[in-house]
Amino acid sequence: MARPIPTLLFMKHNSVVQSLLPIRDTSHKLVSAGADCNVHFWDLSSQRVVNTIKTSNPVYHIHEATSPFCTLLEVAHRELQFEIRDHRLVPEMPVLRFGYNTPKPHGRYPKGDVRLNTFACGDKDGSVRLWDLRNVDEPLQIVSCFPRRRITQVVFGGANLVACSEELELAFMDFALGGVVADPVL
Numbered sequence: 610m611a612r613p614i615p616t617l618l619f620m621k622h623n624s625v626v627q628s629l630l631p632i633r634d635t636s637h638k639l640v641s642a643g644a645d646c647n648v649h650f651w652d653l654s655s656q657r658v659v660n661t662i663k664t665s666n667p668v669y670h671i672h673e674a675t676s677p678f679c680t681l682l683e684v685a686h687r688e689l690q691f692e693i694r695d696h697r698l699v700p701e702m703p704v705l706r707f708g709y710n711t712p713k714p715h716g717r718y719p720k721g722d723v724r725l726n727t728f729a730c731g732d733k734d735g736s737v738r739l740w741d742l743r744n745v746d747e748p749l750q751i752v753s754c755f756p757r758r759r760i761t762q763v764v765f766g767g768a769n770l771v772a773c774s775e776e777l778e779l780a781f782m783d784f785a786l787g788g789v790v791a792d793p794v795l
Contacts (some may be wrong), residue, residue, distance in 0.1 A: 642668035707745035731760025754780040
């Protein structure tokens with residue numbers, strides 16, 4: 610088996626890159642998001658940045674959306690922490706913003722996950738919020754897992770939704786399309 614050869618990519622970030630996501634829309638691309646508020650789309654075949662999205666605050670995490678032409682961004686806001694961006698129409702920047710009110714930005718450590726049209730994210734108060742990406746006016750469901758303890762990551766796995774607390778505790782929830790069907794099992 611051949612060893613991979615490291616290759617330097619000139620993606621033009623001025624600060625730390627906080628998230629990477631491989632996508633395939635019209636070609637294979639690597640999306641990078643940095644603390645410099647830039648999201649770059651690197652085309653692997655042409656070896657260049659083909660699109661750049663400038664956000665108002667740093668992007669912590671990038672997720673695939675239902676459409677291959679859209680990405681879901683977790684950004685540093687006290688409300689509207691999540692953005693779905695259509696990257697075909699740069700520089701027009703069509704965006705759908707949603708989230709919840711919180712006294713402080715949720716920070717770079719909590720990381721959500723997407724399954725089909727459902728986005729799940731944790732918060733600093735120990736709750737998991739589920740959002741239907743087709744209608745983000747209100748959370749689909751809010752599940753309390755770890756009262757007063759920060760959730761660091763939420764992951765869909767099989768028929769479960771798993772939440773991890775800052776104290777390395779895990780909560781398993783039965784997940785069905787449309788929401789959690791049982792209370793968390795700690």
